Amino acid sequence: MNSRILPLMGIIGLAWALVFLGFYIIFGLIVPFEPFPENDYIFAFLNSLFKVVLSAILALTWIMIMIGLRNLYIKRKLSA
Amino acid sequence: MALPYDLILLASIVFAVTFSLTYLLTLTLVKTLPKRGSVVEDYHKPERPKVAWPGGPAILSSIIIVEAILYLIYGDLRILSIALVTMIAGIIGLIDDRWRLSNGMIKPLLLILASLPILLLETYVPYPEFPIFGHVRLTTVYPLLVLLAVPIVSNATNMIDVLNGALSGFIVIATIPLVFALMLKGAYNMMVATLPLIASSIAFYIFHRYPSKIFPGDSGSLALGATFCSIAIVGRVEIVAIISILPAILNSFFILSSIKGFIEHRSIKTRPTILLPDGQLVASKDPSAPTTLVRMILADGPLSEREVVSNIFKLSAFSAFLAVITALVIWCV
Numbered sequence: 001m002n003s004r005i006l007p008l009m010g011i012i013g014l015a016w017a018l019v020f021l022g023f024y025i026i027f028g029l030i031v032p033f034e035p036f037p038e039n040d041y042i043f044a045f046l047n048s049l050f051k052v053v054l055s056a057i058l059a060l061t062w063i064m065i066m067i068g069l070r071n072l073y074i075k076r077k078l079s080a
Numbered sequence: 081m082a083l084p085y086d087l088i089l090l091a092s093i094v095f096a097v098t099f100s101l102t103y104l105l106t107l108t109l110v111k112t113l114p115k116r117g118s119v120v121e122d123y124h125k126p127e128r129p130k131v132a133w134p135g136g137p138a139i140l141s142s143i144i145i146v147e148a149i150l151y152l153i154y155g156d157l158r159i160l161s162i163a164l165v166t167m168i169a170g171i172i173g174l175i176d177d178r179w180r181l182s183n184g185m186i187k188p189l190l191l192i193l194a195s196l197p198i199l200l201l202e203t204y205v206p207y208p209e210f211p212i213f214g215h216v217r218l219t220t221v222y223p224l225l226v227l228l229a230v231p232i233v234s235n236a237t238n239m240i241d242v243l244n245g246a247l248s249g250f251i252v253i254a255t256i257p258l259v260f261a262l263m264l265k266g267a268y269n270m271m272v273a274t275l276p277l278i279a280s281s282i283a284f285y286i287f288h289r290y291p292s293k294i295f296p297g298d299s300g301s302l303a304l305g306a307t308f309c310s311i312a313i314v315g316r317v318e319i320v321a322i323i324s325i326l327p328a329i330l331n332s333f334f335i336l337s338s339i340k341g342f343i344e345h346r347s348i349k350t351r352p353t354i355l356l357p358d359g360q361l362v363a364s365k366d367p368s369a370p371t372t373l374v375r376m377i378l379a380d381g382p383l384s385e386r387e388v389v390s391n392i393f394k395l396s397a398f399s400a401f402l403a404v405i406t407a408l409v410i411w412c413v
Contacts, residue, residue, distance in 0.1 A: 004380040005391050008373075009398050012326050016402045019323070020211060027213040063333075070334050070371055077379035078365055 011069050018062055030054045083268075090153075091272050098146045098276040102283035105138035110293045120295060124243060124385050126359050134177045134297025135287070139280050140170030143307055146276040157201045158314035159273045162307060164197035169234055169306030173299030187298075191231035194306050198226050203314045210319060211409040230309050236328040237305030238298060239335055242374055245289035246389050247296060251281040251304050253396040254324045257403035258308075261317040264411045270315040277307050290386045319410065324403035327395045331373035338371040353378060360384050 030051050036043040113119065113132035120133045147163035150156075172190045181187050198204050206222035207215040218225070241247035255278050262271040281304065287293045296304070312321030322329070350368045352375035353361045363378035377383070377391045 005377065005394055008376060008395055012330065012395060012399055013402070015326055015330060016323055016399075016406075023210050023213065027210060027216060063337075066330070066333065067337055070337070070376075073376060073379070074371055077376075078363055 007073060011066075011073070014069070015066060018065065022058055022062055025058055026055050030058075083263075087268055087272070091275055094146060094150065094272055094275045095279045097149075098142050098279035099283045101142035101145060102138055102280040103286065105142060106135055106284055106287050106294060109135050109138050110287055113294070122244070122292060122295075124353075124355060124361060125291070126355065126357060129291070131292050131295050133295040134174070134299045135284060135294040136170060136173055136177065136297045136299025136301070136303055139284055139296060139300045140166055140173075140303040142280050142283075143276045143303070144170075147273060150273055150276075154269050156269050156273075158203045158270065161197045161201050161203040161314050162273055162310045164201075165194050165230065165310035166303050166307045168194040168197070169230065170299050170303035173297065173302035176298040176302075187302075188231040188235055191234050191302065191306070192227050194234070194302075195227045195230040198230075198310060198313055199223055205316055208318045209316060209410050211406060212413070226313055229313065230306050232329075232332075233309035233312075233325065234302045234305035236325065236332040237308065238301040239332045240328045240373070240392070241296060241301040242372070243290075243385050243389050243392070244292040245285055246392050247301055247304065248281045248285035248288045249389065249393055250328065250396050251308065252278055252285065253393060253400050254321075254328070254403075255281070255308060255311075257320050257324045257400050257407060258311055258315065258317050260404055261320040261407035261411070262315055264407055265317070267315055270311070274311050274315070277304070277311065290389065317407070320403045320407045323406045324400050326399045326402070327373060327392065334371040334373070334376075356382055361388060 033051070033054075034047050035050060036046050110132050114130065118133060119130040121128045122131050143166050144163050147159055147166065151159040151163060169191060172187065172194065175181070175190075176187060181190075204222065204226055206219045207217055208222070210216050237247060237251065240250055255274060259271055259274050259278070262268075262274060284294075284296065284300070288296065308321065308325065312318050350364065350366050350370070352364055352369045352372045354364055356362055360382040361374070361378055361384070362382040363375045369375065373392065373395075374388055377388055383391070
């Protein structure tokens with residue numbers, strides 16, 4: 001195996017693992033989480049909003065991790 | 081699992097017909113396009129040879145013809161959706177090939193139109209299948225995701241079309257897990273409908289591989305990406321498709337995040353790679369150069385174009401392997 005693509009395989013592998021972890025956090029933890037009692041429309045709406053915001057934060061975290069990995073790779077390999 | 085004889089026969093015919101159609105049409109284009117002056121320079125070779133372009137019409141017309149025939153056989157609207165999505169994306173690509181859409185935002189916005197057949201024919205199911213959790217209800221968000229998916233995937237495949245044979249070879253490797261997943265699900269109609277994408281890409285690869293005799297152009301790259309995406313949506317193998325196409329998604333994500341926005345790739349001033357006099361490619365050390373997958377592969381030192389493409393294929397194969405594992409987790413665990 002060509003050693004130059006191993007770090008890139010690592011990035012792809014990590015992206016895959018993080019997608020799996022993200023699914024687990026979203027569908028296993030965030031979706032069943034009901035911080036407000038669902039006994040009226042406002043609380044139901046707040047529950048949904050809360051879940052959307054948490055999922056969006058998770059997606060942003062994934063993006064930031066990917067950008068961080070890219071920057072680290074470029075800094076280590078291509079810094080003049 | 082044992083596949084019925086009729087299915088194997090139909091799949092073989094579909095594969096052979098698409099392969100032959102694309103092969104013959106591409107061969108015709110290789111001969112006729114240079115006579116009409118429809119050529120572009122291959123920037124990754126010192127002598128800068130003129131290469132026939134665009135080869136997209138050969139790809140998209142053969143996929144559309146075979147998918148239309150399959151629609152007549154099965155009467156399955158999902159297959160009609162694939163044909164229509166391919167056609168619209170291909171036409172947008174042809175417009176770009178002919179008139180060069182200069183604004184980077186126009187192409188993604190136009191590509192939203194390519195998603196419409198899936199929504200209008202209602203060939204999507206807003207319950208994508210996730211690993212471990214199974215079906216998840218996304219009735220409100222899913223149509224919006226469909227609108228976004230075709231432009232994102234088409235642009236991702238467009239952005240990986242930088243070296244001889246990279247796009248066509250990549251699509252072949254990335255589509256194999258979709259066939260595997262559809263077979264695993266028992267979605268045989270859709271499995272057969274996926275074969276034209278592989279057959280057409282293989283036939284085109286024969287002319288597109290190093291040294292290229294033809295380039296697909298945006299008509300080819302957008303059509304291939306849109307076909308891939310439409311199969312993923314109507315075949316309900318979205319997650320497998322996302323994993324399989326990760327190298328292209330990460331490539332476009334790294335480019336867009338490094339140049340900070342949608343810019344037409346032809347208008348990027350600083351090139352990510354530099355061509356050496358001996359024909360090898362080396363990564364640019366200019367901090368303003370966009371971060372592309374090719375630049376990252378070249379970060380350890382110069383390589384020939386062939387070697388870079390070979391590395392792209394290895395990364396694609398790794399992603400395809402992860403996609404197969406994902407399919408097994410979704411439908412077997």
